[in-house]
Amino acid sequence: MNILIRNQRAPTLTLLTMAVSLALFGCSDNDNSLNDDDIDTPAATYEANIQRTQFGIPHITAKDYKGLGYGVGYAFAEDNICSLAHEIVVASGQSMLYLGDEGNMASDVFYTWYNSPERRSSFLAAQDPEVIDAVTGYAAGYRLSA
Structure with missing residues (x-):
C-alpha cells in the first residue's frame, strides 16, 4: 500500500493522521459533518x-482493505x-476547549488551519x-469502539 503526496511516497504514519482526521470529521458538530444518512452500518x-495472543497483541485478518482498516x-x-x-x-x-491548562493555543491555531476540509479532501483524493478504503474502515472501527 502506497501513500502519495504530490506524487511522492510518504511514511505510513500519514495513514494514521488521515484516519484521525476522518474520525474527527465524523465527530464534528458543524454543518459539514456526516449525518446519520451518510454513515454506513459497520x-x-x-x-x-x-484474534489476540495470550499477551493481548491483536492479529487482524480481513478480506479487503476496508475490513483491515476497520479491525485495526x-x-x-x-x-x-x-x-x-x-x-x-x-x-x-x-x-484549549477540552484540555484546559494542558491545551496549547498555538497548536490549536495551527491544526485548525492545517486540517481544513479542503486540505483533507484533496489529500484523500490523491x-x-x-488507502482510502483502509482509512475509511479505520474511522468506522474507531467510531464503533468509542
Whole structure:
C-alpha cells in the first residue's frame, strides 16, 4: 500500500493522521459533518477477524482493505482510547476547549488551519483506492469502539 503526496511516497504514519482526521470529521458538530444518512452500518459494510495472543497483541485478518482498516481502528481504540482521544482533540484544534491548562493555543491555531476540509479532501483524493478504503474502515472501527 502506497501513500502519495504530490506524487511522492510518504511514511505510513500519514495513514494514521488521515484516519484521525476522518474520525474527527465524523465527530464534528458543524454543518459539514456526516449525518446519520451518510454513515454506513459497520456490520453490513466492514468485516474483520481480530484474534489476540495470550499477551493481548491483536492479529487482524480481513478480506479487503476496508475490513483491515476497520479491525485495526477497532483494536487500536480498544487498547488506546484515551491517548487516541487526546490526539484527536489536539489534531482538531480544540485542546484549549477540552484540555484546559494542558491545551496549547498555538497548536490549536495551527491544526485548525492545517486540517481544513479542503486540505483533507484533496489529500484523500490523491490516495490509492486501497488507502482510502483502509482509512475509511479505520474511522468506522474507531467510531464503533468509542
